[in-house]
Amino acid sequence: xxxxxxxxxxxxxxxxxxxxxxxxxxxxxAAAIVAPFEIYPFTSSPMFAHPPVGSGTRYLVxxxxxxxxxxxxxxxxxxxxxxxxxxxxxxxxxGYGSADAGAPYGFVRDDDDAARTRxxxxxxxxxxxALREREALPAGITGIRLSLRAKDREGPTREIGTYDLASDxxxxxxxxx
Amino acid sequence: MTxxxxxxxxxxxxxxxxLGLFLANKGAWLFGGKLQGVVSRPEALFHSPLVETLHxxxxxxxxxLWGPFVELLGWMIALGIGWRVAAVLASxxxxxxxxxxxxxxxxxxxxxxxxxxxxxxxxxxxxxACSVDRLARGLWRRRHDSIDSARLVGDWxxxxxxxxxxxxxxxxxxxxxAGGGISKLRYAPVDWLSGSTLRAYLTGMEQQYWxxxxxxxxxxxxxxxxxxxxxxxxxxxxxxxxxxxxxxxALIAVATVIVALFPWMELFRALxxxxxxxxx
Numbered sequence: 001x002x003x004x005x006x007x008x009x010x011x012x013x014x015x016x017x018x019x020x021x022x023x024x025x026x027x028x029x030a031a032a033i034v035a036p037f038e039i040y041p042f043t044s045s046p047m048f049a050h051p052p053v054g055s056g057t058r059y060l061v062x063x064x065x066x067x068x069x070x071x072x073x074x075x076x077x078x079x080x081x082x083x084x085x086x087x088x089x090x091x092x093x094x095g096y097g098s099a100d101a102g103a104p105y106g107f108v109r110d111d112d113d114a115a116r117t118r119x120x121x122x123x124x125x126x127x128x129x130a131l132r133e134r135e136a137l138p139a140g141i142t143g144i145r146l147s148l149r150a151k152d153r154e155g156p157t158r159e160i161g162t163y164d165l166a167s168d169x170x171x172x173x174x175x176x177x
Numbered sequence: 178m179t180x181x182x183x184x185x186x187x188x189x190x191x192x193x194x195x196l197g198l199f200l201a202n203k204g205a206w207l208f209g210g211k212l213q214g215v216v217s218r219p220e221a222l223f224h225s226p227l228v229e230t231l232h233x234x235x236x237x238x239x240x241x242l243w244g245p246f247v248e249l250l251g252w253m254i255a256l257g258i259g260w261r262v263a264a265v266l267a268s269x270x271x272x273x274x275x276x277x278x279x280x281x282x283x284x285x286x287x288x289x290x291x292x293x294x295x296x297x298x299x300x301x302x303x304x305x306a307c308s309v310d311r312l313a314r315g316l317w318r319r320r321h322d323s324i325d326s327a328r329l330v331g332d333w334x335x336x337x338x339x340x341x342x343x344x345x346x347x348x349x350x351x352x353x354x355a356g357g358g359i360s361k362l363r364y365a366p367v368d369w370l371s372g373s374t375l376r377a378y379l380t381g382m383e384q385q386y387w388x389x390x391x392x393x394x395x396x397x398x399x400x401x402x403x404x405x406x407x408x409x410x411x412x413x414x415x416x417x418x419x420x421x422x423x424x425x426x427a428l429i430a431v432a433t434v435i436v437a438l439f440p441w442m443e444l445f446r447a448l449x450x451x452x453x454x455x456x457x
Contacts, residue, residue: 014341018300022345025293029352033359040275041289045357048378051368086283093282 059148061088062157066143075144079136080127091146095123096160117161120146121170124163141165188343189304196294197255200267204247207271207288243274254295257308264299268292286357293349301342306335351440358437361430370434372426379416379426 014022028042036044063075077087092098097108097116108115124144131137146160161172200207247270253263271292275285298304305311315332318324324332361369368374419425 014339015300015302018302018341018345021296021300022341025296025345025349026352029293029349029356033352033356036356036360036363038279038284040279040284041272041292043284043286043289043356044360045286045353046360046364047284047286048374049357049360049362049364049369051365051374051377086281089282094280 061091062145062147062149063088063091064145064147065138065141066145066162067138067140068142069140072145073138075127076131076136076138079134080130091123095120117170117172120161121163121168124170125168128163128165187306189298189301189338190306192294192343192346193257193260193298193304193308194255196291196298197251197253197260200251200291201248201255202251204244204251207247207274207285207291243270246270254298257305257310260305260308260310261299264295268295271295290350290353293353294346297342297346297349301338301345303335303338303342307333311335354437355441358434361434361437369430370427372423372428372430375426375430376420376423379420380412 032038032042033044036046038044038046063077064072065075066072075087077084082090097111097119108119127144128137143165144163146162148158148160159173161170163170247267250263250267250270252258254260254267268291271288275288275292278285312333315324315329318332319329365374419429
């Protein structure tokens with residue numbers, strides 16, 4: 001009986017639902033590899049493929065809270081659900097961005113200075129709003145400064161810009177506020 | 178070539194129970210401690226295409242129930258209680274949280290297998306073998322028809338099924354892992370295969386951010402072209418120990434590519450075979 005049943009069922013064709021899911025999943029996974037792209041749950045898994053060696057200076061990202069009354073402080077990323085690493089990563093992906101299509105994340109097509117400044121403004125405004133909602137905004141804060149410090153190389157910290165709370169703008173060094 | 182029917186039912190059955198039990202016990206763990214972080218992060222920073230399209234995320238009280246919800250669905254899938262609906266809901270829940278986290282630049286690669294396999298299960302014949310749903314249907318029929326116990330057990334085990342489901346699951350796994358292998362050869366194959374990239378990550382260089390290609394500099398005058406970023410994990414003692422042996426790193430790096438790409442051969446072999454059937 002089992003053999004007869006199996007023989008009979010071997011002749012069945014897959015149902016439309018099965019074919020649809022099979023086609024969609026196969027196509028999406030293949031496209032993620034070929035394109036490549038990452039839209040959850042499809043990925044080309046680019047992460048460790050990118051070599052952090054032999055490609056120039058490496059930087060540490062610093063985000064400081066400016067409080068004239070008590071000096072600069074570390075941005076309170078934990079108050080809005082981040083570890084420092086995740087916060088910097090989100091900042092680079094969603095704020096700083098990359099104009100390089102080979103970047104693992106954060107690629108912005110046709111990027112320019114104005115667009116990047118706007119993204120950083122939106123990013124830091126969202127952070128400030130979130131801190132305020134959670135009553136975790138540091139007392140006396142006037143701005144948030146984003147800067148880079150070259151790793152393994154002597155030299156001053158390079159300031160990228162400062163988000164000014166009063167004007168709700170992201171200002172680059174040397175520009176008027 | 179396979180001789181006789183292929184007993185596919187136990188593969189799909191084990192897959193369903195295994196995935197269900199994993200979600201039942203590890204549902205909240207699936208994305209580590211990052212779930213709570215999603216709840217408390219600024220909504221304005223979500224940028225995942227899916228999240229934006231669906232106007233997500235849900236408010237924190239709903240997000241807070243995510244873990245228990247997925248765990249409950251896991252039990253339903255494992256036991257086979259309304260499991261197809263539970264599997265669809267679980268896949269949606271996982272994709273939702275995964276999309277939220279990817280909006281923050283965190284992409285849980287390992288977890289993508291789970292929703293895809295759940296979708297395969299839902300549409301594959303034979304996955305409902307030995308489920309409570311099937312047993313309940315059999316008992317209900319027994320009340321109206323004269324079905325003996327042997328027939329009842331036979332119905333609970335389920336009918337013979339084609340092996341399409343398992344083959345699709347295998348094919349998708351091959352594709353997913355091949356993606357990782359291809360990526361390692363796409364961007365900097367010499368660096369990867371020599372073990373230098375692996376050593377860099379093992380020793381914690383991933384905690385820094387480095388410059389992209391120099392051509393990028395001319396396109397933007399504003400800032401250093403930071404190109405890549407942390408992959409979160411901090412270096413460990415084991416990582417430092419492995420990194421101290423360049424040859425070992427090279428062997429591991431080569432092995433990862435072989436493991437990722439070799440299953441293509443198995444996929445081609447599977448595609449050449451004819452779909453079999455099995456007794457449930």
